[in-house]
Amino acid sequence: MTIYDISEKAGVSIATVSRVLNGSKNVSEKTRSKVLDTIQQCGYTPNAFARGLGLNTMNTVGIMCADSSDPYLAKAVYHIEQKLRANGYDSLLCCTGYELEDKISSMNLLLTKKVDGIILAGSNFIYEKDTENKYIADAAAQIPVMLLNAALDVPNVYSIVSDDFTSMHDATLQMAQAGIKDILYFYNSSSYSGKKKLEGYKAAMQESGLWLPDLVQFFSGSREDIHAMQEHLKTLDERGIRFHGVIASDDILALAAVKYAKEMHYRIPEDFSVLGYNNSMLADCCDPELTSIDNKLETLCQHLITILLGVLAGNEMPKKAVFSGEIIKRGTTR
């Protein structure tokens, strides 16, 4: 079943069929409906490959994310996919892992597949050194590249970020102003947003005269590292160093801190405050419920898609958009 069959059955030329298929202006109402009818009757659907060959697009955008089973990234992928499809685009998903090499090969794969744009979901896609970000610039030379939770000033790259610095700064300040002087900071990533968060924490601590480098510790989100973190706290405790506040760059770490505090029978939040990040489902599941920073993921995604669609439509679009987060106060902070 091809366009020829339809054109024949409808008694028109293939060009006319193609025109009604593509909603072209210059078709009389009469022939349009005639063609539409026969298309309906025959249950014809145009061949996507031939269409792609002619139009040089198949209305597909590539989504790259390190690990779509990470709850936060999963949410991001979900929102992005939904909004793309609502606008007639399909999503080619690539879970790249965290290695640069794999990211590059995934990106090349997407370019080969001729996607219309690429979305890098997650701040782990940009690196310290500019040379390591070359793969993004290279892709952007061909098609628009969208960055979620990361920013890069390169032509044809568009960044949508939440203001992690301010969110973390304000939350830290609140905790300090509540009288907690020894606020530990646990982070699990040195990605773009990971750094912003740390900077926000550090700035607030410095303003409050509480800053000490030793307060900051890195722990990956892995099971082992989470235990390591808890051991770390316990060790401090045994040495008589008792902390009263923990800020984590991620709800998972925050939850681990809560769990530790409960094992030690600290009262939360009276004697021990914990702040998480991402306002994930974990925050609800925790007991007491976890205070966490919500960085408005859906809003970010919505905006990202809006900008991408604008770019694809040939419009001039802002290179960077920044959104505010929000502290969702629950039971682990005063």
Add this chain to the structure above:
Amino acid sequence: MTIYDISEKAGVSIATVSRVLNGSKNVSEKTRSKVLDTIQQCGYTPNAFARGLGLNTMNTVGIMCADSSDPYLAKAVYHIEQKLRANGYDSLLCCTGYELEDKISSMNLLLTKKVDGIILAGSNFIYEKDTENKYIADAAAQIPVMLLNAALDVPNVYSIVSDDFTSMHDATLQMAQAGIKDILYFYNSSSYSGKKKLEGYKAAMQESGLWLPDLVQFFSGSREDIHAMQEHLKTLDERGIRFHGVIASDDILALAAVKYAKEMHYRIPEDFSVLGYNNSMLADCCDPELTSIDNKLETLCQHLITILLGVLAGNEMPKKAVFSGEIIKRGTTR
């Protein structure tokens, strides 16, 4: 940059270039390397659309899942995507939501895009009535359809399921044998696997002479419903009906039960046992950690892909594969 440019620069015909591109047998080693070299030099990549048009495939499979931000489904999508890409296939992701109508339109979309196969990730894709499953049979008439955690006996549909009945049956029996006589059952879905789980519970309860229809309650995983569930327990309690065990079809519900029990100051697991399902991250985050049934998602996904690849390669493959689950014992059961 087309195959013509390469053929010219390499001094061969386009057919030869195409042959080396497709790893055809009949090319002398000398010309192969010559062509490969010029391809390398020119940085040429074949046009995927033209390729698709010629071969009538673009090595893409569609993944449908109701909601890729659901932790369990997110994991499934992740594993599937990984394993597909490791085998040279790309993943077109469609988050369909839970409405039949939307599932059908997503499916048609994937068919239009000429994917090589469709994976339905999650048991919510099959319905009670056969007529409602027609969309699956229709798709299977065109391309292989893979079912994860669901089964349907239709040509060209392949089912990969975990033995939820047995898992739930055995777990329930264990709890009953531990002396708990009043085991509530909370479920959040009447999907294929949801029913199997319930049946497993029911069978074990009947065998133990403990079965009562009133023990079974439905609660969706939404925030409101989770509170409703906790209210439900409280109401029972206030009427002097005190339960000592809860089995949930999902970790989220199980967690809510744990939280409730803690608020009531029941001792877990001495006075109150809870069993979850899926062995999700939530199970670790819970305090005490949640006993949960692991249905070996990665194994299922691995097998699913193996079968799909076999089918696509034209081999005869088993229509249904069943895997055993495992009870992961943690702190919420004796």
Add this chain to the structure above:
DNA sequence: TCCGATTATGTAAGCCCTTACATTTCTCAT
């Protein structure tokens, strides 16, 4: 050395659309 069988390469016909350009059909002001 020569011939048939292999193996390597080339030619050209699709695959199914889109679209520039050519042609025909309307419209409507004169």
Add this chain to the structure above:
DNA sequence: ATGAGAAATGTAAGGGCTTACATAATCGGA
């Protein structure tokens, strides 16, 4: 009624690849 301009339709040339078939090169055995 008529001709210019607009609107509708048709013709045909790609788009970049695969592959059946034709042809040329190579090989091995008698």
